[in-house]
Amino acid sequence: MSTFKHPVGPQPSSVYWRRRLILGLGLLAVIVVVILIIVRPGASDGAPAPVSTSTNTPKTTAAASTSIPTASTTASGAACDPSAVRIEAVTDKDTYAAGELPQLSVAITNTGASACKIDAGTAQQLFTITSGSETYWKSTDCQTDKVDAEVLLQPGKTISSQTPITWDRTRSDPSTCQAQRQQVPAGGASYHLTTAIGGIQSPETKQFILQ
Structure with a gap:
């Protein structure tokens, strides 16, 4: 008989099932966190475009000498x-x-x-x-x-x-x-x-x- 399907121990089987469920949920949470760290959803693959600081300054001529x-x-x-x-x-x-x-x-x-x-x-x-x-x-x-x-x-x-x-x-x-x-x-x-x-x-x- 499989001990996974039919837990063996002094406690009722429902207790062992709850423990396995809690353990499984904990492992799943760890896996999700690791995936989020690696994938980083919402992050851009490329670097953001820099903001231009240059302006088109019109050319001026020197003032006439006085x-x-x-x-x-x-x-x-x-x-x-x-x-x-x-x-x-x-x-x-x-x-x-x-x-x-x-x-x-x-x-x-x-x-x-x-x-x-x-x-x-x-x-x-x-x-x-x-x-x-x-x-x-x-x-x-x-x-x-x-x-x-x-x-x-x-x-x-x-x-x-x-x-x-x-x-x-x-x-x-x-x-x-x-x-x-x-x-x-x-x-x-x-x-x-x-x-x-x-x-x-x-x-x-x-x-x-x-x-």
């Missing part, structure tokens, strides 16, 4: 009509403390309706400082390293000096370029700056005070 170049350049186009060019004298401050040196610049604006070219290099620039009826300083008195710089002026646009000129608060004279020059009066003295480019002069002066 400074007068310091080296010789060549611009295409017709020469500017002097009547369509506005020159403005510029200082970095209106009042300078004792010992503080003014920074002088020039701004050029094309007031015409079309682009034109102009030589705005240092060879064409003139800065003049006056007080009352007296001229105290000119940038051309002791100027060196003059350069031409032909630039294209767009209509309605303004360009400015790339590097300001520093005035040392002295009187200028071609005969004193290599000598100790006299300091100009200060202590609240008022001065006026006039600029010119290629003979086109600023219609207004820029006033400033030296303390």
Whole structure:
């Protein structure tokens, strides 16, 4: 007689059947767990597609320079009509403390309706400082390293000096370029700056005070 079909022991056969059922269910649970670990249902066979971090950035062009170049350049186009060019004298401050040196610049604006070219290099620039009826300083008195710089002026646009000129608060004279020059009066003295480019002069002066 088969002991599997007819369990033999001091206990009733129903007890042995319950034990076998519990043991069988435990083995089945272990098998299911192992299968789930191996198969991993729901997992993808391949690696997930990476999220793109790149963006299509539109190409941009460099902004047009708004400074007068310091080296010789060549611009295409017709020469500017002097009547369509506005020159403005510029200082970095209106009042300078004792010992503080003014920074002088020039701004050029094309007031015409079309682009034109102009030589705005240092060879064409003139800065003049006056007080009352007296001229105290000119940038051309002791100027060196003059350069031409032909630039294209767009209509309605303004360009400015790339590097300001520093005035040392002295009187200028071609005969004193290599000598100790006299300091100009200060202590609240008022001065006026006039600029010119290629003979086109600023219609207004820029006033400033030296303390």
